[in-house]
Amino acid sequence: MPATSLPSTLGVVLAGGLARRMGGGDKPMRSIGGRTILERVIARLSPQCDGLILNANGDPGRFASFGLRVVPDDVPGFPGPLAGILAALDWTAANRPEIAWVLSAAGDCPFLPRDLVGRLHEARARENAQLAVAASADQSHPVIGLWRVALRDELRHALVVEDLRKIDLWTARYPLATVTWPAKPLDPFFNANTVEDITEAERLAALDATS
Template identity: 35%
Template sequence: MISTKDITGLILAGGRAQRMGGIDKGLIPFHGKPLIESAIAKLKPQVQTIVINANRSITKYATYGYPVVMDETPDFSGPLAGFSVGLKACRTPYLLTSPCDSPLLPNNLAELLAVEMGRGDFQLVYASSKEADGKVWAQPVFCLMRSNLQDSLDQFLQKGDLKIDRWFKELRTSTVVFDDPLVFANVNTPDELKKLEEVSA
């Protein structure tokens, strides 16, 4: 049985946020507090410790008291670059990842992914969401992976591939479907932020 003590939480705050006009997304106010604070509050009870992946505003992120790790690859190369430095910083058997801009992420994310992980010989379990129309969408940046995947990921990145789903195909993976698509809603535009504040008021 995987316990909270076995899991490090990685918050991905390393993106460019082009659709937000390039401002640092984790620091945008949501209900009056920086978005990253929602992610920390949601993840903290689910994990042993937290690591933040950021490529700017390092001193601001460091004020939360957790290690801040920067991508080792240039040019904001996406979540896999964050996964890579997160795995390097991880001192527990498992790493749970979440972006900084999904403030309603499930309180039982770690628990449900861990249960699925224990059900088979999986290396990585990711979340999926079920929309109102019954369609199921993969949410690959919300995942629980074994912390020994560093070599596999580095070899994949050395090929110059940054597509998250292609790396997953090289692994033994499974998914857990969450019925409420809102829990993975992320904030890409000021309008989306306003709508999310309204539904989570």
């Protein structure tokens, strides 16, 4: 599937987590090599998507400098990334009805691949799948994936009525394409969860000459 024929796709950066392993605060606002993680995520996704939004809870003003629409969860209790994905699907349906697909990515992954959207769409189309997720190093990364906007009502039912929280339990209900990226010289889905991870990310940023 040539890049020019890819379906229009809205990107959502999921930054709604509570960052308990870093003592609270916003993980995407931590700096790596003089740039915040969120800056790096935006730089990777912007060329691949037909617009970006940010899913985050609390005061949206703290993200004002990034120029993205901040869309909070509308399912109470911080139920996890599925709530952020649902918020993005609902926002897209209401504000960008011409777009049928949303790409989600974690806000703490500074080295996302530049062919993320293209390869996920190619695999989804090839396998006639409803959803597509990324993988590396024998591990799936279900928070990084393609979501059909038309499934938002089913996702809301799963979250609100069934109290479903795990992404892989949700994706197991549908035909799913999984796309694997190489993890060398660096894993493009490395995520900065802890203070120690920030130190490792500094080392990896030096390897990632085009970041």
